[in-house]
């Protein structure tokens with residue numbers, strides 16, 4: 001039997017699980033592929049691989065295809081570790097209620113995504129809980145409109161009723177998406193809805209331990225029946241922003257971009273320097289106050305470090 005092309009969906013010490021033509025195969029490596037000292041397998045979740053299937057139904061990894069991109073996390077010692085390969089985009093999930101939306105997270109995730117060259121989108125879940133709260137509905141609509149005007153895809157959904165999920169499926173199809181958002185916003189419920197063969201435990205806290213469900217930092221990919229994968233990536237926004245330079249953060253605010261060349265100082269942080277074109281654009285109303293304020297907050301956090 002010839003080789004088939006698949007995607008690594010999870011990884012453990014000695015083997016990987018590969019999704020290929022609709023099935024998952026437990027796959028092994030031939031011979032010695034580890035470096036000296038028996039280190040990690042030289043493969044990451046998201047890698048495209050050619051596998052051959054043995055008579056017992058397991059796979060042998062024959063070839064790892066070159067990566068288009070890598071998401072890297074730095075260990076406490078600063079050593080880079082590839083978390084996942086070939087990611088395309090990031091879906092930030094907020095909830096309309098319980099817990100109420102944490103809008104301050106949005107710009108952090110947008111900056112983190114742009115820094116990693118991933119295309120972000122914003123999804124508000126649990127809209128069924130606010131149907132009768134006109135004030136909240138308007139608030140959500142106006143926030144999403146701001147991001148829509150900036151060119152970001154936005155979705156309003158209910159993972160439990162399925163309302164609004166179709167356009168999200170269109171956006172997810174055939175791509176490799178990182179799912180991020182606070183605990184309890186409905187990420188697991190959404191994954192279960194997107195793939196009815198999944199049965200991920202939902203509910204913000206595990207009753208037995210009182211801890212969140214994510215106790216590991218390991219990444220796994222969920223294959224989608226409509227094509228593509230969704231990555232459960234604990235800690236994405238923290239490590240995606242690791243080591244970002246304050247002077248670079250403005251580059252990740254897309255509406256700042258046309259103004260960046262106009263500041264007097266080439267290393268302008270747009271925080272009170274003279275002749276700052278970004279602040280001029282803010283005064284002219286071309287940059288929103290909320291976005292500018294969030295820029296200052298993110299920039300200051302990273303200046304302090």
Ligand code: GDP
Pocket residue numbers: 125126127128129157158159160161181182183184185186187188189190201202203204
């Ligand atoms: P996660 O921590 O982000 O994975 O969130 P879960 O998927 O575990 O959901 C947390 C809680 O919110 C669970 O009790 C879900 O049943 C509930 N939930 C998730 N999505 C919705 C929704 O669209 N509407 C309502 N009313 N509840 C939801």
Ligand code: ZN
Pocket residue numbers: 263264268269270271273275276277278279
């Ligand atoms: Zn400036």
